Amino acid sequence: MDTRDATIINQLQGGFPITERPYAEVAKTLEITEKELIERLENLLAEGLLSRFGPMYHAERLGGGLTLAALHVPDEGFDRVAEQVNHFPEVAHNYQREHHLNMWFVLATETAERIDEVLTEIEQKTGCRVYNVPKIEEFFVGLRFEL
């Protein structure tokens, strides 16, 4: 990745024009050709520096359920519980974090109602109390990752 790639990433984190020739438009502001922009994006995706070039959806608007939840898992049972939790296909991410509440996972379900069902199943299976912390309000962030 060179400085031009960094400029492209910084620019495109902020958005993308929805027009007939969007790459040409972005390329013009970066003073490169459309072809170069497309090739560089292809490379950044191939190298895995970008996971995707596309939309971020508002999951609830699509009809699904989404939440963040935490567990306190005793050290000696950690691997077992991680396996039990990850076994649910609705668990999208799961991180171990340094806190008394040491397991944090994101749940994404096909319907909003399914969230509570899955959390109850996780409590029953793991024997750990679930702390459910669904989003109440989102504060705007630029989502720019300056490189």
Add this chain to the structure above:
Amino acid sequence: MGLTARDQQLVAAIQGGLPLVSRPFAEIGARIGLSENETIERIQALLADGTIKRLGVVVRHHELGYRANAMTVWNIPDDQVDELGRRIGGVNFVTLCYRRPRHLPDWPYNLFSMIHGQNRAAVLHNIEHLIERCGLKAIQHEVLFSRQRFKQCGAHYIDAPPHQPVVARMHSPSEGQA
């Protein structure tokens, strides 16, 4: 939830990414039987009503050298949370900022922010800066560094093929996003 069958098809067609061709919206339209103009109009409408939060690149923080991240949580008086949430969200190294419920007495925190950095020291430095800049000295907070990532699915929102009811499986790029 208000999405027409056509919009569901459109959402499914672009979820994996936009085609890297000169006229991407013509190509997407061709896949689902819309003209280029109709595709552009529908995507603009989905952006305007918030169904699509934004369109652009999704970076892999870790691969870009941002190897540490901390979910930093704050216990903010309810009557200040809107004001301070907006302030924290406005700082450039904060990638996510959400209000969430407390679970008293175990969990008093009601504002979650995700802070990335090249390493732990950089993350902690950013948090100090944030406290200074947003006037958070009196606010109780904790920093939850990640130790291990067990599972991270790729971005995938809709499993259903066209014409099926929409199925949202949002796998956000970072856990704070849920």
